[in-house]
Amino acid sequence: xxxxxxxxxxxxxxxxxxxxxxxxxxxxxxxxxxxxxxxxxxxxxxxxxxxxxxxxxxxxxxxxxxxxxxxxxxxxxxxxxxxxxxxxxxxxxxxxxxxxxxxxxxxxxxxxxxxxxxxxxxxxxxxxxxxxxxxxxxxxxxxxxxxxxxxxxxxxxxxxxxxxxxxxxxxxxxxxxxxxxxxxxxxxxxxxxxxxxxxxxxxxxxxxxxxxxxxxxxxxxxxxxxxxxxxxxxxxxxxxxxxxxxxxxxxxxxxxxxxxxxxxxxxxxxxxxxxxxxxxxxxxxxxxxxxxxxxxxxxxxxxxxxxxxxxxxxxxxxxxxxxxxxxxxxxxxxxxxxxxxxxxxxxxxxxxxxxxxxxxxxxxxxxxxxxxxxxxxxxxxxxxxxxxxxxxxxxxxxxxxxxxxxxxxxxxxxxxxxxxxxxxxxxxxxxxxxxxxxxxxxxxxxxxxxxxxxxxxxxxxxxxxxxxxxxxxxxxxxxxxxxxxxxxxxxxxxxxxxxxxxxxxxxxxxxxxxxxxxxxxxxxxxxxxxxxxxxxxxxxxx
Numbered sequence: 381x382x383x384x385x386x387x388x389x390x391x392x393x394x395x396x397x398x399x400x401x402x403x404x405x406x407x408x409x410x411x412x413x414x415x416x417x418x419x420x421x422x423x424x425x426x427x428x429x430x431x432x433x434x435x436x437x438x439x440x441x442x443x444x445x446x447x448x449x450x451x452x453x454x455x456x457x458x459x460x461x462x463x464x465x466x467x468x469x470x471x472x473x474x475x476x477x478x479x480x481x482x483x484x485x486x487x488x489x490x491x492x493x494x495x496x497x498x499x500x501x502x503x504x505x506x507x508x509x510x511x512x513x514x515x516x517x518x519x520x521x522x523x524x525x526x527x528x529x530x531x532x533x534x535x536x537x538x539x540x541x542x543x544x545x546x547x548x549x550x551x552x553x554x555x556x557x558x559x560x561x562x563x564x565x566x567x568x569x570x571x572x573x574x575x576x577x578x579x580x581x582x583x584x585x586x587x588x589x590x591x592x593x594x595x596x597x598x599x600x601x602x603x604x605x606x607x608x609x610x611x612x613x614x615x616x617x618x619x620x621x622x623x624x625x626x627x628x629x630x631x632x633x634x635x636x637x638x639x640x641x642x643x644x645x646x647x648x649x650x651x652x653x654x655x656x657x658x659x660x661x662x663x664x665x666x667x668x669x670x671x672x673x674x675x676x677x678x679x680x681x682x683x684x685x686x687x688x689x690x691x692x693x694x695x696x697x698x699x700x701x702x703x704x705x706x707x708x709x710x711x712x713x714x715x716x717x718x719x720x721x722x723x724x725x726x727x728x729x730x731x732x733x734x735x736x737x738x739x740x741x742x743x744x745x746x747x748x749x750x751x752x753x754x755x756x757x758x759x760x761x762x763x764x765x766x767x768x769x770x771x772x773x774x775x776x777x778x779x780x781x782x783x784x785x786x787x788x789x790x791x792x793x794x795x796x797x798x799x800x801x802x803x804x805x806x807x808x809x810x811x812x813x814x815x816x817x818x819x820x821x822x823x824x825x826x827x828x829x830x831x832x833x834x835x836x837x838x839x840x841x842x843x844x845x846x847x848x849x850x851x852x853x854x855x856x857x858x859x860x861x862x863x864x865x866x867x868x869x870x871x872x873x874x875x876x877x878x879x880x881x882x883x884x885x886x887x888x889x890x891x892x893x894x895x896x897x898x899x900x901x902x903x904x905x906x907x908x909x910x911x912x913x914x915x916x917x918x919x920x921x922x
Contacts, residue, residue, distance in 0.1 A: 407471040408621045408673045409480055409539065414791055421624050425631050428658065432635055439639050439651025446648070447503035453656055454498040460663040461491030467670045469560075473552045479539035481555070483626075485563045486531020490663070492567050493524035511575050518584035518596065519574045525603045525636065527570075529610040532626060536613045539623070585647075604637035625669045632662035683785060716748040770897070772807035772920045773815070775844055775852050782819040783842075786827075793827055794835035800843040806919035808852050810897045815917075818890045818901070822856050822913050825886065829860025829911065851899070851916040859910040863903065871903055 413421075468484035500509040500516035508514050574581070582595035592600075611630040614623055635658045639651040724741035727734040783790075783797065790797060808815075823840070830838040841857040863871055867878060872891045887901075894901040899917035906912070 407475050407480070408670065409471060409477065410475065411621050411673070412619060412791060412794065413621045413624045417621060417624065421628055424628055428628075428632055428661075431654070431658075432638070435635075435651060435654045436639075439649060439654070441650045443648050443650050443653055445503070449653070449656070450501045451498050451504045453660055454494045457660050457663045458491040458495040458498070460660075460667050461487045461494065464663070464667040464670065465491065467667070467674075469556050471670075472556065476552055476555070477539070478541075479535045481559055482531055482538060483535040483622075485559060486528045486535070487666075488560065488563050489527040489531065489567060490524060492564075493520050493527065494663075496520045496571060497524060513575075513578050515578055515581070515584055516574060519578070519581060520571075522584075522599055522603065523570050523574065525633070526606060529603075529607045529630070529633075532610040532630070533613055535626075536610070536617050536623075540617060540619065591647075600637045604634065607633055607637065621669065621673060622666070625666055629662040629665050632658045632665065634658075680787070714748075717745055720744040720748065770809045770811055772809055773812050775805060775808055775815075775854055775917065776801045778812060778815050779819060779842055779844065779854060782816050782823060785820060786823050789827065790823075790840070793830070793838065795827055795830060795838040795840050797840045797842065800841070802843075802845045805844060805846055805852055806850075808897075808917040809920040810917065814893050815897070818893050818915065819854070819856075821886050821890050822915075826856055826858035826860065826911075826913075829858050829862075832861055833859060846919070847916070849916075850919050852919055854915040854917075855904065855912055856914075857910060857912040862908055862911050863906040868903060868906065872901070 465484045465487035468480055468487060472480040472484065497517050497520035498504055500511045500513075500520055502509050502514045502517065509516055582599075583593055584596040584599065585591065586593055607630050611627055614627050614630070618624065618627065635651075635655040639655050720741040724738045724745070727738040727741065779799075779801070783799075826840055827838075830840075837859055839859045841855075843855045843857075845853050845855075847853050863878070872887050891901045894915055894917070897917055899915060902914050902916075904912045904914040
């Protein structure tokens with residue numbers, strides 16, 4: 381039977397994220413992306429590049445001046461960044477890692493400087509902005525696009541160390557509150573520096589606040605190089621879904637600097653409008669991923685908890701009935717055994733010994749022993765009642781459901797799964813829940829067997845077919861270390877295990893369940909390159 385540890389998976393593979401002993405990842409900062417997510421990210425990056433390429437020929441074309449554009453767009457952008465920061469702080473509260481705290485702080489800076497630039501933007505709320513200088517907006521833009529990539533660089537450095545920022549005796553809530561206060565203090569200091577130090581800063585815009593100066597071009601190049609450095613570092617240290625989509629965010633930021641530094645230096649041009657649209661896309665990217673992955677994780681947890689509750693209820697009902705029946709039925713034969721044993725001892729201690737009476741007592745002991753054996757067989761029949769609740773089922777469906785329950789664990793362990801499922805297989809007659817538990821147990825054993833193997837060499841192959849004996853066969857092949865020759869004959873024995881924390885009951889129970897379904901569970905092949913376990917079940921039509 382599966383345990384909570386088996387369903388949720390307690391170990392992390394080395395080289396994924398965090399320490400090998402780290403518990404099952406409940407945050408996307410510790411969850412590696414699968415092949416589908418990588419492909420989707422590449423598609424998004426391709427579309428972004430295609431949009432840039434299509435817009436460059438028209439980037440210098442002057443568009444209409446829409447003063448409401450910046451307030452509307454960057455207010456949405458600010459809200460998206462701050463919500464993302466809140467969700468990242470929530471992720472930190474689940475697994476307090478310093479890197480998450482830094483990244484959330486970067487999003488707070490991004491949202492606040494975007495909002496401050498909106499207030500200072502000429503024509504948005506006042507002809508020269510609310511702070512009185514037409515150059516304030518440009519410098520808030522610089523602060524916005526330097527603090528965020530710096531936060532990503534720091535995040536990339538700390539994210540694989542597994543370090544926490546919790547001081548002794550300090551709660552997660554107080555740590556987050558102190559961090560937010562410090563970030564707001566830094567934002568306030570930088571804001572005052574820009575407002576009161578404009579006269580000491582280079583002029584970035586002239587010509588009616590629409591034309592960039594040479595200094596602005598140089599600043600754009602510096603910001604582009606900073607973003608490129610963050611992208612390169614994150615690419616080299618990429619591990620998780622969060623890393624993947626942060627790279628997409630940095631790619632979406634690039635038009636802000638490329639177009640401004642190399643194509644057009646004029647506000648309200650087509651390129652300028654497009655770059656702001658890309659900024660909005662980048663702000664909403666991680667927010668969308670956080671919401672989506674949280675929903676998926678919740679769905680997986682609901683499925684796992686539902687399965688565990690159903691299993692626990694069934695197990696408790698069975699154990700309660702079994703122990704009650706055993707206590708009632710075995711008490712009388714055991715009392716008879718004790719009484720007859722004492723009588724036989726008395727008869728044999730007489731002078732001369734009464735052999736005939738002693739033999740009668742021994743015959744009674746044998747009968748009582750047979751009665752105990754019959755009681756135990758009857759108790760075992762209680763456990764078998766679940767197997768009697770059989771219905772025709774498709775073995776391919778059972779395998780797919782088991783893989784769905786194991787998908788996150790397989791992904792975390794870095795195991796690639798291939799399937800070769802024969803179409804048109806006959807149905808088998810069995811209990812879906814019990815067969816699913818057998819498959820889950822074999823999958824868990826296969827994953828555990830591959831733990832010592834390098835992540836790129838962990839492959840799991842599942843295949844279904846029909847053999848010549850009209851049996852439906854499911855084979856589960858791993859690339860683990862295999863079963864030693866001394867253990868092959870005992871692998872299905874009760875209480876025999878090769879795991880340090882194993883009970884030795886998993887394979888024994890699985891074998892019993894398959895035998896109750898008139899099938900066979902066997903170790904078909906094993907060696908240094910892995911093992912193959914096979915389940916053979918009679919077809920319902922046989």
